Every structure is written in structure tokens, then in C-alpha cells.
Amino acid sequence: MILIVDDRPENILPLKKILELHNFSVDTAESGEEALKKVLKTNYAVIILDVQMPGMDGFEVANAIAGFSKAKDTSIIFLSAVNTEKRFITQGYTSGGVDYLTKPVDPDILVLKVKTLYRLYRQQQELRETHQILQKEIEVRKRAQEEVEVRMQELRLVLASLPQMAFMIRPDGQIEYVNEHWFRYSTNPTAFPNTHPDDGICDEWRIYLKKGIEFSREIRLKELESNEYRYHLLRLVPIKQQEVPVRWVGTYTDIHPQKMAAELLEQEVELRTKELLVKNIELERSNHELQQFTWVVSHDLKEPLRKIQILNDLIKEKYLSTNPEAVSYLDRSINSSARMSGLINDLLAYSQLSTPALFQPTDLNQIVVEILADFDELITKKKAVISVGVLPIIDTIPGRIRQVFQNLISNALKFSKKDIPPKIGILAERVKDKDLDSAPDDTGRYYRLIVHDNGIGFDEKFMDRIFVIFQRLENQNHYEGTGIGLAIAKKNVDRHNGIISAKSRVNEGSQFILILPIDQNDTPEIKNR
Structure with missing residues (x-):
């Protein structure tokens, strides 16, 4: 911020406007006393100070400001229309000013000087902040170094009490401490124990050492007394200071009994x-x-x-x-015999679902067209309106996926409202994950297929029953069926490594949702086998 001090407002206003045009924040004072009060409360980068003022003149104000530690980085520019002699200019510089300009002032020159002094002020502030940060950093590092030394001593005491081989390594890879268990496998406290010829790790752990990350591996060490190799788990953990490893703590844990088991x-x-x-x-x-x-x-x-x-x-x-x-x-x-015959057919179809079959690319559009052709007479009779979107080509067992859509379309036609033509829609969209609410994704591995209708619907509290064999939500005197169709659909969708569910409300229609993989060889179920 810039402070302009002048006892005449007509002198302050043009200077203020010029500086504000150059994006400076400007404050003003009409006396030396007012200026001193503002300097005590606010930090100013530059003070433009008039020399001739009643009460305290500019030189007295400058001398007073020089005694404020808060304003030690503030630059003072004197302005004078009368005192233009060399002795006054000299007094201005000795009073703490960095420049002395005579009126009338060239606005461009004044702005350039203010910009230069403002930039100098910012640099001094940044240098002071940097210096303070460095001072704090030095103090922190000093305390950290002292803490590290204390911790190292404590760590040596801890390692000495461990029931396993323990050691410490310097950043250069040299061993600097081992506990007493070390000597069961090595007579040299600065050399690693003998390992099995097939377990050489010298180069491997040094790579981890350079990267500053933890290392862990099973290894066989040769015991000096028995002359036999025993399995151990080697772990190297970095001790970091300011994110830089200053030591490494290593342990060899005997896991020979567990390995044999x-x-x-x-x-x-x-x-x-x-x-x-x-x-x-x-x-x-x-x-x-x-x-x-x-x-x-x-x-x-x-x-x-x-x-x-x-x-x-x-x-x-x-x-x-x-x-x-x-x-x-x-x-x-006759009707009972027909229902019995349908039940036998459905039971036979359900029993054959576990028979192995091969997946192959299948055009679902063709499957649906064939099914609608089979239901042509019923569709005409009920005056049903059926809309089918663009369906994908995916890996399926054609006969079984046909059973799924056949049952869903059949139910949509069967469970329609009386005297209201059924409206059935079939659509598909590609999704990212095997999840009913997965977001659409043009590169996803699955398709979400939806069959919706405007039929009688059902209460979702019975959701856990609709895919169970022989479970019926409607009286068979009103709607024909065996209660097996959706169970067959569920088992077929499971066979395709997919999921099936439904959303519905009574008298508001139903929506059956399927999630099926595009490529059966790319599903987690197949990869994890």
C-alpha cells in the first residue's frame, strides 16, 4: 500500500488517481500527526511525503518514522515546491528519504519510482520471510538431529533385547550395529551371514536401499553350530528424517518351523x-x-x-x-392336464440348465425378433405395443439366453392389466462395472439390458421370492403359469456370469434389469478360475 501525506487535498487527489490507475492501493493523510498514527497501524511500501506542512513538517515526520521498527523497509519520497535548494535535498536524504522530487512532478517519473520502490519493498519482505523460514528450518533440523541421536540410542537398546537377529545399516550400505543373535550365523559383525546359493540377494536389496523403500524376502541362512540352512524372513525398514533415509533397521526372523509346516x-x-x-x-x-x-x-x-x-x-x-x-x-x-404338461416341460428345462454349453457371439436383436415372432398371435390378440432398441452382440449360450428373454416377454404379456394394451420396451446400454447402478461407459465390459412394461407390477417386498422356483405372487386362477419361468431366467443369467433384478410397484408396471458381460473370457469369474 502507498501512503500520500500532504496538508492540501487538491495535491493528494491527482497523485492518488494516478497511482490507482496503475493498480496501487493508496491511503492518504493530511498532516504529519495523522500519518504517524497510520504508520503505526498499517504497513506501507512507499510514503510520498510533502515537506511543507503546518505542525510537523516532512523532515520531522520522516525522522519519527525512522524510529519505527515496523517501517524499516518503507521507502520515503519527499515532494517540495519551495525547498528546492541543495541543503533541503540533503536534509531530506539524511532524514531517511530515498528520493527528493520538486513540484510540479512528472507523473510518469513518479510512477516509475514508486513501482521500483514497491518492488524493492516486496523483495525485502520476501527475503525477510525466507530468512525467518531458514532460521526455523535450522532450528528444526538441529532439534531433529538431537532427537535422532536419542532415538538411535533407544533403538540399539530395543534391538539388543529382540529374540531375533537384528542390525542397523548406514545409507551407504555398511553395517554399523548387530545384536548378539547375529553371531549364531556370522562371526563378522560387518559382514552378512552365509546364504543358500539359490537365495543370493546382495544386488536386490541394494536396489531397494537406493530407492528408500522397505524390503522383505524369505531367505535361507547357514547356522554355524548345526551347519544347516534355516528359513528366515529378512526385513529392511528405512528410518527417515525429512523424508530422507538416515538409517536402515533390519531383522532376520526364523520361520523355519512355519515353512516346514x-x-x-x-x-x-x-x-x-x-x-x-x-x-x-x-x-x-x-x-x-x-x-x-x-x-x-x-x-x-x-x-x-x-x-x-x-x-x-x-x-x-x-x-x-x-x-x-x-x-x-x-x-x-383339460386345463389341469395342460398346466401339468407345462409344469413337466418347465421342470425338464430347469433340470437341464446345469448341462455344460459353449459360449459364442450372439446377436440379441435376432433372438428378440425370433421370440416376438413366436408370440405374434398373443401380441395381436392383446394389441400389445412393443419397442426394441439397438441390442448388442455379446458372448452367450444362445438357447439359454433365449429362455431368459422369452420368459421376461411372456410375463410382460401375461401379467398385463385388463382392457389396457400392454406396452413393452427392451433397451440396452454399455456400462463400466457389474453393478445394477453402474454408470454408462462406451468402453465398459458389460451391458445393462432392461425389459419394462405397464402391467400389474408387484410389491418389491416380495423381491426375494420372484426368482425362487414354484414361487407365485398371483393367483393361478387369474394368470396361468408354473412359477418356474423367472427361476429359469435367474439360473441362466448366473450361468452367463451376470446378475438379474427387478424394480416394480403395484399397478405401475415392472422393470427387469440384466447385467451381462460382453466377452465371457474377460470376466473376473473366468480370470480367477
């Missing part, structure tokens, strides 16, 4: 793994036999059902067409 455990694990492989082969064989049995049983069950349906239809048409009550009973029987 671990090797024995590995042998046991290897043995158990072989046994599990044998059991797994047997389990796969049993599973295959069970699937064959399920197929045979389902086929044998469906054959009598077909005959029951055919015979019931014949009886209704030939003998009971004129008996409405009997026809009603037969229709119930």
Missing part, C-alpha cells in the same frame, strides 16, 4: 485336490445320469397326460356336448 500343508492340499477332482468326475457322471433319468421320467409322464387330454376332448365333443355342467368339469380337467 506350510510345505506339509501344501502336500496335504495337493492330495485333497486330487481326491476332489475324482469326486467331481463322479459327481458329473451322477449328474448326467440324473439328467437322463429326468428326461425319461418327464417323457413317460407327458405321454399319459397327452392321452388324458385327447380322450377328454373326444368325450366332450361326442357324448357331452349337450350337458353344460359335464363340459365345465371336463374343461377344468
Whole structure:
């Protein structure tokens, strides 16, 4: 900040405006006494001081300011219109001024001088701050050095009490301290113990030493008394001062018993793994036999059902067409047989989900087109409006992913509101993570597929039931189904290393969300196998 001191406001105003045009903060005083009060409260870089003032003149003010330690870096420029003689100029310099200008003052010259003195003031302030910082740094380093010496002594006492080999190394890599356990493996306190020929680490740990980072490794040391190699864990930890390593503390911890136990455990694990492989082969064989049995049983069950349906239809048409009550009973029987047949088919499909199958690139657009063609009659009947976005090509088992979309579209058509045409939408977007709420990402490894409708919906408190086999939220008298479709969809999505969930409200429609990987070979589930 710049202070202008003059007893005449008409002299202050033009100087103030000129300096403010050059982005200086300007303060003013109309007497020497007022100027001294302001100097005591505020730091000024430059004071422009008029010589002729009533009361205290400029020289007296300058002499007073020179006694203020707070203003020792402040530069004073004298201005005078009368006292232009050499003796007055000399008095100005001896009073503490750095310049003496006579009026009228050239504004450009004044601004240049103020800029130079202001810059000098800032440099002096920075030098003083730097000096103070350096002083503090020296004091801190001195105290730190003293603390390090105390800590080193304490550390030696601690290392001496450890039940393991302990040592200290200087930054140049030379050993400067070892405890008594060291001599079980080395007779030389400045040389490392003999290591196994396959465990040479001299070059390796020195690299870590140069980088100033912790080093840890298993190593075998030769015990002098037994002449045998024992496993140890070597650790080197830097002791830093101002982020610079000043010492290294090292330990050799005997882990020989644990190592021997671990090797024995590995042998046991290897043995158990072989046994599990044998059991797994047997389990796969049993599973295959069970699937064959399920197929045979389902086929044998469906054959009598077909005959029951055919015979019931014949009886209704030939003998009971004129008996409405009997026809009603037969229709119930026929419908029950049809539901039983559907249940057997769904059970058969569910049992076959564990059968191994190969993934291959699949165009989901083609899958959905084929499914909609299958439902064409029902779509026309219900006047359904179906919109399908651009779907991706991803790795799937085509037959099984078809089951997923077939069940979701079938449910959307089935559980529609009465007298309201179903509206079904299918869309996809690429996402970063395997998470239902993952953010869209054009380079992500997954796709989020959404099938939404305007049907009857369901209460989300039953969310944990909708993907469980045989669980139904609606009365089967109102809506047909076996309660297996969503269980099949869930198992198929799991087989594709994906996730499936739903969002819904009663009478506000449902939204089924799938997250499926684009490349099955790029999923964490496959990589971790």
C-alpha cells in the first residue's frame, strides 16, 4: 500500500488517481500527526511525503518514522515546491528519504519510482520471510538431529533385547550395529551371514536401499553350530528424517518351523485336490445320469397326460356336448392336464440348465425378433405395443439366453392389466462395472439390458421370492403359469456370469434389469478360475 501525506487535498487527489490507475492501493493523510498514527497501524511500501506542512513538517515526520521498527523497509519520497535548494535535498536524504522530487512532478517519473520502490519493498519482505523460514528450518533440523541421536540410542537398546537377529545399516550400505543373535550365523559383525546359493540377494536389496523403500524376502541362512540352512524372513525398514533415509533397521526372523509346516500343508492340499477332482468326475457322471433319468421320467409322464387330454376332448365333443355342467368339469380337467404338461416341460428345462454349453457371439436383436415372432398371435390378440432398441452382440449360450428373454416377454404379456394394451420396451446400454447402478461407459465390459412394461407390477417386498422356483405372487386362477419361468431366467443369467433384478410397484408396471458381460473370457469369474 502507498501512503500520500500532504496538508492540501487538491495535491493528494491527482497523485492518488494516478497511482490507482496503475493498480496501487493508496491511503492518504493530511498532516504529519495523522500519518504517524497510520504508520503505526498499517504497513506501507512507499510514503510520498510533502515537506511543507503546518505542525510537523516532512523532515520531522520522516525522522519519527525512522524510529519505527515496523517501517524499516518503507521507502520515503519527499515532494517540495519551495525547498528546492541543495541543503533541503540533503536534509531530506539524511532524514531517511530515498528520493527528493520538486513540484510540479512528472507523473510518469513518479510512477516509475514508486513501482521500483514497491518492488524493492516486496523483495525485502520476501527475503525477510525466507530468512525467518531458514532460521526455523535450522532450528528444526538441529532439534531433529538431537532427537535422532536419542532415538538411535533407544533403538540399539530395543534391538539388543529382540529374540531375533537384528542390525542397523548406514545409507551407504555398511553395517554399523548387530545384536548378539547375529553371531549364531556370522562371526563378522560387518559382514552378512552365509546364504543358500539359490537365495543370493546382495544386488536386490541394494536396489531397494537406493530407492528408500522397505524390503522383505524369505531367505535361507547357514547356522554355524548345526551347519544347516534355516528359513528366515529378512526385513529392511528405512528410518527417515525429512523424508530422507538416515538409517536402515533390519531383522532376520526364523520361520523355519512355519515353512516346514506350510510345505506339509501344501502336500496335504495337493492330495485333497486330487481326491476332489475324482469326486467331481463322479459327481458329473451322477449328474448326467440324473439328467437322463429326468428326461425319461418327464417323457413317460407327458405321454399319459397327452392321452388324458385327447380322450377328454373326444368325450366332450361326442357324448357331452349337450350337458353344460359335464363340459365345465371336463374343461377344468383339460386345463389341469395342460398346466401339468407345462409344469413337466418347465421342470425338464430347469433340470437341464446345469448341462455344460459353449459360449459364442450372439446377436440379441435376432433372438428378440425370433421370440416376438413366436408370440405374434398373443401380441395381436392383446394389441400389445412393443419397442426394441439397438441390442448388442455379446458372448452367450444362445438357447439359454433365449429362455431368459422369452420368459421376461411372456410375463410382460401375461401379467398385463385388463382392457389396457400392454406396452413393452427392451433397451440396452454399455456400462463400466457389474453393478445394477453402474454408470454408462462406451468402453465398459458389460451391458445393462432392461425389459419394462405397464402391467400389474408387484410389491418389491416380495423381491426375494420372484426368482425362487414354484414361487407365485398371483393367483393361478387369474394368470396361468408354473412359477418356474423367472427361476429359469435367474439360473441362466448366473450361468452367463451376470446378475438379474427387478424394480416394480403395484399397478405401475415392472422393470427387469440384466447385467451381462460382453466377452465371457474377460470376466473376473473366468480370470480367477
